[in-house]
Amino acid sequence: MAKFEVEITTNCCVEVVAGEGVFTPEFLDEFSRHFYDIETAEEHLKNIAVLVAVGKMSWDGFVEGYGYLKKEGRFLGGNEKSQIDITVRELSQSEDIEVEKLAEEEENGAK
Secondary structure, eight states: OEEEEEEEEEEEEEEEEEOTTSSOHHHHHHHHHHSOOOOSHHHHHHHHHHHHHTTOSOTTSOBTTTBEEEETTEESSSOGGGEEEEEEEEEEEEEEEEEEEEEEOOTTSOO
């Protein structure tokens, strides 16, 4: 059996826009109490961008802590109470994948 080392480098450019009044002091307090401590609107926008970049946010579902966000101006889900005025656009994404064969192993684990 062959053993490989795979290195993947991803570059993702994301635009996140929040409407006025989204990140109120009440929202920031509730989010910090139930999830993790994010103190500013800017930190929330960065958090959402990172969720997109690392593939932790799907475009077809609920985003825990935020509700249903919009992709390019369209809400992702139908629960109006959970919709929040944040729009997300993935501007570009590229991957560079390098594969290096480390060793050839026999089935019993010996080289």
